[in-house]
Amino acid sequence: MNNARAPLISVANLNFRIGETTILQNIDLEISAGEILTLIGPNGAGKTTLVRMLLGLLSPDSGEIRRNGGLSVGYLPQAFEVDPSLPLTVRRLLCLTQKPSPEEMEAHLDEVGARNLLDHPVQSLSGGERQRVLLARALLRNPDLLVLDEPIQNVDINGQTELYRLIMKIRDDRGCGVLMISHDLHLVMAFTDLVVCLNKHVCCSGHPEAVSKHPAYLALFGKQAAESLAVYKHRHDHVHGPEGEILPIEPEEAGHPQGGD
Amino acid sequence: MEDFMFRGLMGGVGVALVTGPVGCFIVWRKMAYFGNSMSHTALLGVAVGFLFGVDLRLGILVSCIGMALALLALQSRKTLSTDTLLGILAHTALSVGIIAVSVLETLRVDLMGYLFGDILAVGVPDLWWIYLGGAAALGVLAWLWRGLLAVTVNEELASAEGIPTFAVKLVFMLLIAFIIAIAMKLIGILLITSMLIIPAAAARRFSSTPEQMAALAVLAGVVSVGVGLWASVEWNAPAGPCIVVAAAGLFLFSYAWEMFAGRA
Structure with missing residues (x-):
């Protein structure tokens, strides 16, 4: 790495469409060395598309992806x-x-x-x-950066915790950055430094401790988390239209923890 | 041994040397139907060759490449699955080929010869084609091996690790077309796919690395050619189908072995 302070990868204002369908919209993201960042979001939220762009397998329609010079990625x-x-x-x-x-x-x-x-x-x-x-x-x-797409898929429950522990240990030992995609909300909160909720755009992001202590988060995820492997529901200050466009919702329904950026 | 027998054996062994390793990739990549479609297209290639008065192998090569490119173009629309598209392309090409060959009646095309091959009518120029063409095909495969294997194991991973996946897959398709073109005369377009997939399938049980399976597939192919030719002469049966049945016998043997070993 040329500069330990600079992010390994940074993404600014990234957009991607297939035909008329918005896949990703105004994505900003930064991953630093020694940091575990987890992307969560429902199926079709564009998580894998975003990762493919970070890996350089797919080009965005607009926006910038900046990789640290000589960045080595393990996928x-x-x-x-x-x-x-x-x-x-x-x-x-x-x-x-x-x-x-x-x-x-x-x-x-x-x-x-x-x-x-x-x-x-x-x-x-x-x-x-x-x-x-x-x-x-x-x-x-x-690698300077590990990119893990649904690493605990097809892993039994005990193995899931062990695998996350191993990923943390690798990060601690090697000081590399880690980008994970996950469906799982409950487990992932304990093993990540930052969470980014993606649903075609970045809905919210922040430290899991801060997010998970929020009453609204507990009300939403606390009891469901164990069974929420595939079904991911959350509330925002907005809803999504059929094409993924952002629409306002009634004020009394709002109340999602906004992560610190 | 009669001369024609010797030439047939040499030709068959030459084909088996190439179809073994290439066939392994067809099995691993689940491309058996693709191989089939390519070979059906070869009949159209025979007609094209006659029509333009060029070498039939060239006609086959051009038709098969055309088929592969048409498939790629149709695939990008993503409305129909690949096996449906292949079914449409293969049977259209086969039908057009049959129509063309029968309309060109004056040329007295031996349709059965192209469909089922005539390994005992192989001449010395055919042997040159098989051995020089086969050596070229194996050279290309050796050059492609590492990347193609990585793409076969996991395309996303290969792509993320810098393998040009599209180019690798395209070259492999062209390689299949080329092999069908040089091997068609021996075992015929309806049976060519069997030489690609059956020896490879028979070799699976006894292999623990990809390279081992490729080598054993060559061995299985060579044994099938030998046994098939012998049976063909012994019972005065058509040689191509005899070779295929011999290969199927080897596959059954490997299958029985697996059942037996599983019980023990």
Whole structure:
């Protein structure tokens, strides 16, 4: 990194449409080293689209994405599955686009607690093991920024906490930035520094402690959080029209915690 | 061994050397139907070749590339699924090909020969085509291997790690068209896909790396060609279908082995 103070990636006033449909609107975002930022939002909120833009796989219609010079990114895609017809061991998966030495592979699997999996077929791994192996694979690139798209999908409940702990530990040990996408509200609050609610635009953002202590947040999420894996509801000072445009709502319905930016 | 038998065997082995590794990717990428559609399009290519008086392989290559590009163009509309689009393109191309070949009656085209191949009629120039063309195809595949494997494992990941996924997939499509063009005369357009997918499928059970599976698919293909040709002469049966049945026998063997090993 050229400058530890500068954000790893910053996004300013980013817009993206497909045909007449607004996918992303006026997005501002900053991710710094040593910081875990989580994007939450309902299906179709544009989370994955935004991540694809941050990775440089997709260009916005307008707006600016600024990457720190020489930024190295480790990426974990959503719902990683390998077809059973393809014989692939963990060792071969780690060597797919890089050429790590056996010692490096062992060391990185060790770091994520997946030491004995080197010669296992990828298809035989549990959801949690698979994510650890993919993390090891991403860490082989010595990333400044980890981008994790729904990392706890297909991971059992106990494994989810462990995986988040591991991600925090990696952040602590390596000082890299972490960008996560999550559906999960309950767990993610304990393991992130910043939350950004996305629903085609940035609805609100802030520190999870501040957000989660707010009476309105507790009323909205407190009891539902455990079962809110897929269903994400929240209230805002606005509603969305059919094309994702922002519309005002009746004053008495407003009352969402506005995160500090 | 008779000369024609030897040439047939050499031709078949040459084809198996190429279809083994390429076929593995077709199996891994679930492109069997795509391969089928490409080969159906090859009949149109035969007609095009006759019509313009060019080498039939060139006609096939051009038609198959046209089919692949048409598919890419239609896919970008995203209203119909790929298998529906392939069904439309493949059967249209096959039908137009059959019409064209029958209208060009004066040319006395041996339709059965193109549909099912005639491996025992392979001449020395055909062998040159198969071995030089096959070597070129394997060279391209070796060059493509790393990127294509990464794209096959996970396209998003490959793309994020700097693999030019669109180019890799396009080159692979062209490679399939090329292989169909050089192998068509031997096993025919209706059976060519079987040489791509059956040996690869038979090899899966015994492989723990992609490269191993590619090598075993070559072996399975070569054995199928040998057994099929022998059976063809022994029972005076058409050679192409005999090779396919031999390959299917190997697949059944691997399947039975898997069942047996699973019980043990």
